[in-house]
Amino acid sequence: MSGKTLYDKLWDAHVVRRNDDGTCLLYIDRHLVHEVTSPQAFEGLRLAGRPLWRVDANLATADHNVPTTDRAKGIADPVSRLQVETLDQNCHDFGITEFGMNDARQGIVHVIGPEQGATLPGMTVVCGDSHTSTHGAFGALAFGIGTSEVEHVLATQCLILKKAKNMRVRVDGALPAGVTAKDIVLAIIGRIGTAGGTGHAIEFAGTAIEQLSVEGRMTVCNMAIEAGARAGMIAVDNKTIEYFRGRPYAPKGEMWDMAVKAWREMKSDADAKFDKEVVLNAADLKPQVSWGTSPEMVVPVDGAVPDPEQETDAVRRTGMQQALRYMGLKPGTPIRDIALDKIFIGSCTNSRIEDLRAAAKVVQGKRVAKNIKLAMVVPGSGLVKAQAEKEGLDKIFLDAGFEWRAPGCSMCLAMNADRLGPGERCASTSNRNFEGRQGAGGRTHLVSPAMAAAAAIAGHFVDVRGELE
């Protein structure tokens, strides 16, 4: 018999019951809640008169709708305000701990989970948000769920699920200078496509993944969903364990030692079998830029906008043509000639302290180009913001002409006031470049924090590898 994968281990440890049809009742250790996908679930509980199964397994925050300026004034948009107030009310009524809009610990749900130690290795973590895959970076099984499932977890602490297949993406070798976790994951998606991981749980492995910081690993797992996989994960190592030491929700004392012993098992056995395996060579990777309206539409920064005429598959060709029309780009245009209007550094993909440090290093002592109408930095949480300010990063950004904002999802999906206007072109460190994602008619190019920062200074894309020398 072959050994178990990390996913197999996590799954097996959480099976409450195996049903006859092959589905399982799976136990959920941590449920993260935010304002957008929860109101209908709480309403469902009320209508059915159902209590919460385990109140302390839930942790809530408001992130999608919150303003990033002038928070003292509250939320101007009445529809957004009602949604945030509804979360406050629901958490109050059901007794759930919530980091409200004005709490110092508030932030993007996927940033605060690990930051608080509310996400731990070996856990099952769910949230009504597809980027819950982020938490898999710590050897947890973490995935996004819909609102019906949010209600199901609130009422039963379980989900009815069918096990996915095992897939491993290995990135071997050392990463070249100027190439980051974001470039790794964009290159993976470019290679396997947005449906490449559908039906699978992806384990990211290989020396390049091992060498990443935990923040970098979160960036990689964050975008597993963009490769079609509901869950992405990485084995536990010393970096993972050290990250949790002293975090508010992490175990202490004897309990810590006991937990660490269990966490060390959170890795695939050497003889584990995967249904699918993809291998990339880190040395070949370059900084990536997306050119289209799907995260698989990426090229290296020294490349050019591709030509649909070269595509043989008819459905794909049409997709490329539609994307180019929407993006206002011509085939063959060098990526470095694409001029930008706005720069967004933030989102659950790239808004942690390491991301802000990387961007600050590039902009230090320079000025944002004249053609850039807005360059903004939105830290992932109040604690990240405070840390950055302690290190003086806010000063570096402000001196360069960036705006320094309060934490939240912000222009990643433009549910608050931060958005692109029609036709505006943005270098963004977020995860989705879908049509209208950052504002109706807005054009998104996905890049790493260092690449976004370098583009802000130049006014167009540049190869950050040159900038760093």
Added chain:
Amino acid sequence: MQKFEKLTGLAAPLDRANVDTDAIIPKQYLKSIKRTGFGPSLFDDWRYLDPGEPGMDHSKRRINPDFVLNQPRYRGAQVLLARDNFGCGSSREHAPWALMDYGFRVIIAPSYADIFYNNSFKNGLLPIVLERDAVDLLFRETEATPGYRLTVDLAAQTVATPSGRVFKFEIDAFRRHCLLNGLDDIGLTLQHVDAIKTYEARRRQEAPWLFAK
């Protein structure tokens, strides 16, 4: 949950791959705290020429005549034909809510994104997977034949064309059972209260830090 047994309904073709949930229902509508009323905003950016906001009277907006669902011949469609990886992107259940509210009960595509696929079943929307060739044929026939109606029989797991061609589809037995009977998952799970409690008691021993307050 609404039951699904059998339906004969007008088909409409949406000829694009990777239709994402932002396209199905743009984020500004996600601010609603209700489950209903998303139909007029389905495919909002493609369907209208002017920008949409929640609370607007959508009947007064400028219609995009080039968008396929705006063609009079597809009015009242209940079966949506789609391409690969339909519903990719976010976990928003507002996507199936909007499709249902608009009037769709069935989607037929070669593949779906996992979360969307799962969410659909929880709301009585049936996402059918057929081979690419079969989907191609349905696209061609739908476009060539005004009033083209498909008959979907969940119990028999078949899609039948007007000319009598029948395609068989696969579906999980559990999902089929729930959909045929309109069963609510939570009610089913709560039949296993004892199993959940037994599991929790064991885990409390093995991994007490997971239960520390």
